[in-house]
Amino acid sequence: MPLPFLTADGVPDADDGVDEVAALADHDRWRRPYRPGPWRVGIAALLLLLSAFMLLSTMIVAVAGAWGGAAVCLALALVVIGSALRLLRAGVWVSRAGLRRVGFFGTRSIAWAEVTELRTVQQPVRWLGLPRTVQGQALTVATREGAELPALLTDHDADFLSRREAFDRAADTVGAWADEYRPVPA
Structure with a gap:
């Protein structure tokens, strides 16, 4: 049984018999731009x-x-x-329509037109989602409404703990999606 939420960018494995180029070309499908981390998979x-x-x-x-x-x-x-299963599905998902932050209890979608800025900042972040905070990096999003949104990704969450390069790649990938689909202000 294929589990598409476990693949990065929705790319099927080579032995699935599905054309990888066709899978990557479908930008209308929601996809996670990174693989779930070992902590998330281990807890699940x-x-x-x-x-x-x-x-x-x-x-x-x-x-x-x-x-x-x-x-x-x-x-x-x-x-x-x-x-x-919900724990495995949690994370940031992107598509041509926008950005989606899937949490354990809720999901929030933001259209690319609403996103004004994506940036990586140094700030106190929660360690593995627990109440304890440590100094780390977080990918934050600013919207036109000016609403305070929680960090999309942190380098101390279940996907990126002890995987600094993976956090940087995921933040860059989300930023690339934003650059491609966010409308240019006139």
């Missing part, structure tokens, strides 16, 4: 491992005849699986 893998044990306990409880308990175990396992 641990959640999926936990859900496997929960599904096993669901089966044991169901065989024992406690259908109410089995239903609760199944519901909790499905919540953990959904959380793992």
Whole structure:
């Protein structure tokens, strides 16, 4: 089963049998301009491992005849699986239409016409999304409305912790998309 949210730029693997040039040419499709980091993938893998044990306990409880308990175990396992998939999907996505920041609980899309500036700044950033902050770099966006938006990417989040070059490449790629599709002010 292909998992397109795990590929960078929506590029399929070479063994998928899909033409890579055609996949890259479709700029109307939302795509993540970077690969999910090892922390994000590792946490999702641990959640999926936990859900496997929960599904096993669901089966044991169901065989024992406690259908109410089995239903609760199944519901909790499905919540953990959904959380793992949502965690993998979180991040910044781009398309010809604009910029989309997918969070764990919500998604916000911004049209390129609304974006006035994308820049990388030194500021306190959250370490792996936890309340602890450290000094780091963040890719920020300024809009025409002047609304205060959270940082799009940081060098201490689950995708880029200890991967400074990957953060720089991702910030440059998002900036390139902005330069290509953001209307030039007259």
